[in-house]
Amino acid sequence: xNIRYILIDDEANNLExxxxxxxxxxxxxxxxxxxxxxxEGLLLIETHAPDLVFLDIQxxxxxxxxxxxxxxxxxxEVIFVTAYDQYGIQAIKxxxxxxxxxxxxxxxxxxxxxxxxxxxxxxxxxxNIGNLLAYLEKPKAGSLRIALxxxxxxxxxxxEEIIRCEASDNYTLxxxxxxxxxxxxxxxxxxxxxxxxxxxxxxxxxxLVNMHFVKSFLKEDGGTLLLSDKTKIPISRQNLEGVKxxxxxxxxx
Numbered sequence: 001x002n003i004r005y006i007l008i009d010d011e012a013n014n015l016e017x018x019x020x021x022x023x024x025x026x027x028x029x030x031x032x033x034x035x036x037x038x039x040e041g042l043l044l045i046e047t048h049a050p051d052l053v054f055l056d057i058q059x060x061x062x063x064x065x066x067x068x069x070x071x072x073x074x075x076x077e078v079i080f081v082t083a084y085d086q087y088g089i090q091a092i093k094x095x096x097x098x099x100x101x102x103x104x105x106x107x108x109x110x111x112x113x114x115x116x117x118x119x120x121x122x123x124x125x126x127x128n129i130g131n132l133l134a135y136l137e138k139p140k141a142g143s144l145r146i147a148l149x150x151x152x153x154x155x156x157x158x159x160e161e162i163i164r165c166e167a168s169d170n171y172t173l174x175x176x177x178x179x180x181x182x183x184x185x186x187x188x189x190x191x192x193x194x195x196x197x198x199x200x201x202x203x204x205x206x207x208l209v210n211m212h213f214v215k216s217f218l219k220e221d222g223g224t225l226l227l228s229d230k231t232k233i234p235i236s237r238q239n240l241e242g243v244k245x246x247x248x249x250x251x252x253x
Contacts, residue, residue: 003120004032006048008041008064009056009081018054018081018104025106026113038062042070050076051120052113057082065091065136074129077116094194095132096147096154131156144198148174148184155182159198163229165191165208175229177213201246204236211246 005022009015015034022029032048035041037059045053053076055064064080065088080092080099092099098112119126131147145156161177167188174182184191192202201211203225218224223235223243235243 001121002030003028003051003117004030004048005052005054006032006041006044006050007034007054008036008044008067009034009054010036010059011056012036014056014081014102021104021106021109022113025110028117029113038064038067038070041067045071045076052076052116053078054081055079057088063088065133068129069133074126077119077126078129079112079116090194091132091135093190094135094144094146095128096149097128097132127156128154146194148182150182150184157182159195159210160212162195162200162210163213163227164210164231164233165195165200167206175231177229201239201243203239203243204234207233209233211250214247214250217244217247 007015007018009018015036019031019034022031029052032050033044035044041053041055044050055067055078057064057080064082068074068078078097080088080097081102081104082088082099083102089099098115100108100112128147131145135144144159146159146162148155148157157174157176163175163177165188166173166175168183170185170187172184172186172188172191174184176182188206188208192200192208195208196202199211200208203209209225209227213228214225215228216226218226218232221234222237223240225233225235225243227233
């Protein structure tokens with residue numbers, strides 16, 4: 001199977017450098033063209049129907065996100081290539097999409113290409129782009145969905161349906177309101193960073209809690225949270241003040 005790719009970046013030297021890296025380290029891919037603006041990129045996508053798009057986020061006057069908004073039902077995988085952009089990267093991680101920081105590291109490039117290739121070969125529909133655009137539209141937090149990739153599939157879960165997250169070595173186990181558990185091969189710290197702004201609180205080294213599911217604060221064992229599903233979650237000493245502050249914000253928003 002030939003996987004055709006295009007590169008979209010406003011800087012010519014970035015296009016040239018990335019193309020050289022791909023030719024040298026990912027020779028199985030088939031180059032189909034470059035573009036230096038959103039409009040050029042849209043035309044390139046419509047003309048060549050690529051399987052994989054390497055997309056810069058920041059371009060003069062517009063962004064790579066703007067380009068994705070213009071594409072009707074994207075049928076390609078996307079790997080963002082960007083200088084550090086906190087908000088953009090948060091949105092990308094939230095939707096389990098891949099990104100590469102400039103200057104691009106060869107090992108990270110090969111890893112991202114391998115993941116994209118696997119998805120393309122399995123003919124997986126790319127719902128992650130739609131999830132990304134929904135996040136960027138800033139709807140009510142309750143309607144936001146986070147992409148949780150597992151070995152077999154990617155789950156799109158509303159934040160309001162997540163009761164808590166628990167660390168399991170380098171994995172994170174999500175406990176949902178419907179009783180379902182989802183194991184994801186990412187650390188709890190990564191999800192702490194993503195979910196902190198959405199009502200989640202790190203209460204312990206191994207526990208991240210959606211504070212809207214807290215039923216009561218128990219004084220036993222130095223501090224314990226009783227959740228609506230009757231689970232008791234310990235609070236570590238170093239997180240105790242933060243938990244009390246978060247609970248106070250819920251009671252007195």
